[in-house]
Amino acid sequence: AQNHHQIQNPPPTIARFQQYLRISTAHPDPDYVSAINFLTNFSHSIPFLQSQNLYFTPERNKPLLLFTLPGSDPSLPSILLNSHLDSVPAEPSKWAHPPFSAHYSSDGKIFARGAQDDKCIGLQYLEAIKGLIEEKSFSPLRNIHISFVPDEEIGGFDGMAKFATSDEFKKLNVGFVLDEGQASPGDEYRVFYADRQPWHIVIKAVGMPGHGSRMFDNGAMENLMKSIEVITKFRDAEFDKVKAGLAANSEVISMNPVFLKAGIPSPTGFVMNMQPSEAEAGFDLRLPPTADPDAMRRRITEEWAPSWRNMTVEITAKGSLRDYRGRPLLTFTNDSNPWWSVFKQAVTSAGGKLGKPEILSSTTDARFMRQLGIPTIGFSPMKNTPILLHDHNEFLKDSVYLEGIKVYESVIKSLSSFTEPSSYHAQ
Ligand SMILES: CSCC[C@H](NC=O)C(=O)O
């Protein structure tokens, strides 16, 4: 039985989280303006915090909100805390509570699209800064920037991609970035040092059309089905490594069909006795940061879409696999990266434990900062929480949310006040 009791008088911190969650920034029609107004209003209660809106599209319909808390030594590289404003859509009829109602159940769960991905972290950054300033013992050395960016869920091309390559961004002199991670069902927080790189692949087959009763070679459907067989073998081999415990999901190459398009339409569906002369399939492929992209391209063109079988393929890499120096897009999580050590220590001293650093299965805006060579860690402090991003009934528990604010207070305090990477940068 579903719990329909709702907590009526939430504490202000939870009420603010609910308010942010009630603004629908779901695609395809995200209300960025209301989200930014809400965040800006809240920021007025935080002393010293400066804000600006940035626009990178000619229509100015995809605003980016940037807060800055000035440090006492602005010559040091700054830290950036990033979250995205947008969400994926939700199917309300499949949810126990409306996805934009932020229902607060009597067992402390806040249900909403975006509760985990990733409105929690955006507001937690601000709450942490507010908490630190109210304590009065907070005096950051470095500038702290907090960005709320549009369009992450659709690739970030009009959001973080444009911001990261802008003059405004360059002026921020960012030395270290925290971006979103994922919930952890266990006791340890998860932490991510790389994303996988998405490729969109569309394979097209052409072939002889003919009567549905005739058996002949080289029909478009037959050619596409042959490709799908080969691709399925590759997919199984990759997935078997995961099933055998030899690799994590995010350490292999994933390849999943996302659309099939063929057939001759008729008023009642498809013409059933004609073999079509064209057929098409789309795939979502994800490469771990150390994969060999050239070998992958060869495999696709030679084995999956061979021209001798009248096949063509379009491969669209949604970003790059290497940074501007030609190095894989990954952030070191060892002592060679002083930011990492400070971050880890700060989580620990707030009573948190970090799991083994992982590659993220999916793809975030972090890749645009790693592309610039800026160390970037994916981290959303949610432990003992089922992974519900992009799922029905996405929720976060109040206690987890509040504990996350404490973790960020510790992390922000440590990162903004340590000195070492000035020399690290200068060398
Ligand atoms: C083409 S980049 C797509 C980014 C997207 N991010 C979150 O889900 C993803 O599919 O991983």
Ligand SMILES: [Zn+2]
């Ligand atoms: Zn996200």
Ligand SMILES: [Zn+2]
């Ligand atoms: Zn997402």
